Amino acid sequence: MSSPAAPPAQRVVLVVREDLPVGQAVNAGTVLGASVGSLLELPLGAGGADASGTSYGGIVTTPVPVLAAGEKELTRLFRAANIDERLVALSLTETARRARTYEVYLASLADTDEADLDIAALIVAGPRNRVTRATKHLPLFGADSA
Template sequence: MSLPTKLVLVVRAGLPQALAVNAAAVVGLSLGARLPHPPARDGEDASGVRHAGLNPHPVPVLTATPAELADLHAKAGADEDLITVGFNEVARRARDYEVYLADLAATPGEEVEFVAVGVFGPRGRVTALTRRLPLHE
């Protein structure tokens, strides 16, 4: 059964593996907190152990150039039907959220460099924005 919505995480190509995994996790958590519905219901294994419900969407992790990430963030962010989360270098370098907010406020928009972008929304719209991006290896 195909879901009417799609969730995609896109990380900057060429990131060291540890930074790519971290960026995907940060964006995934932030995006998940904004989804309009909770994860699927909890399950139970044959031994009776309860397992927390998981996001029912497949979550492809793709890669993009810095320019492609900026373009994706701008286009997805302009679409009111999409939920978009961007993780940027200002946030990645900050070790305190208040410092991040202050540093971000001092950074012109055209200088914000994205590390990762997550997009959720109607399947066709998300696919149209991300179909040409390769899977992360």
């Protein structure tokens, strides 16, 4: 009897618009990180304690690199990921960022043609090889400011 094949290794990448201010980038990453964690049920590691006995809750065990891209590249990547059934693409558009409530966001989105032309940040998740192929050309977010 053979054992079932292991699922392909998953990769999650956050891509932030290169000109997004740091505070907005952090917010976008937080919103999209919580969304993809919930959607994909990403695994939490066990909690731990430091040498002094202070407890620390478990964190997601999936590394999430933060990359940068321009507006056109974010739109291209979002559209390409939406076509590939093996990938998950979650975006935070300017329509979403400006909305004060989720209901306002949904109403504004319904009235916005091609909201994907104005993406602030994007998460792409799926099989490691597919995500890597789609994002390997992108630099780390903030790498040029080091």
